[in-house]
Amino acid sequence: MARTKTIPRENLRERVEELSGERVFACYQCGMCSSGCPYAEQxxxxxxxxxxxxxxDDETLLDSNAMWVCASCLACEVRCPKGVDLAKLMEALRQIHLRKALDRVSLDDLSKDEIKKLPQIALVASLRKKSG
Ligand code: SF4
Ligand code: SF4
Structure with a gap:
């Protein structure tokens, strides 16, 4: 009987490395990125x-809000002694969500009052970043 070859499913780290082009094991956890991130508190x-x-390879990371809060300001990359581009890793994590075509922001879920109050630029930026 012919053996069927099983193709191993890529783990989270491999998917993120492929999408971002970054190598996560370059990081040695110095914390410089966190101490300089203007949005770390959020x-x-x-x-x-x-x-x-x-x-x-902690899949619970996909439930974190960090990737959605990251503004891709690159302050972390500038500070990183290992040249890790965290903004690219955050974008790759967003892409994993967005490729499932699950929208994080839906205009239908916002009230007319909220749409009136929110700045248009924030709505447009949010839809671009968070819609699959
Ligand atoms: S600054 Fe670079 S090496 Fe240091 S923890 Fe952040 S990503 Fe890792
Ligand atoms: S790119 Fe994202 S993670 Fe890096 S400093 Fe800016 S907001 Fe923080």
Whole structure:
């Protein structure tokens, strides 16, 4: 009987590395990225924790808000002694969600009052970043 070859499913780290072109094991956890991130306080995991979770292949990272809060400002990349581009890793994590075509923001879920109050630029930016 012919043997069927099983193709191993890529783990989270491999998917993120493929999408971002970054190598997560380059990070040695110095924390410089987290200490300089202007949005770290709003994140439920610090940027250095995000990359640590990737090293550990922790799929619960996909439930974190960090990738959605990241503004791709590149402050972390400038500070990183290992040249890790965390913004690319965050974008790759967003892409994994967006490729499932699950929208994080839906205009239908916003009230007319909210749409009136929110700045248009914030709505457009949010739809571009968070819609599959
Ligand atoms: S600054 Fe670079 S090496 Fe240091 S924790 Fe952040 S990603 Fe890792
Ligand atoms: S690119 Fe994202 S993770 Fe890096 S400093 Fe800016 S907001 Fe923080």
């Amino acid at each position: 994140m439920d995991r610090l940027p250095s924790q995000v990359i640590r979770d990737l090293q550990l």
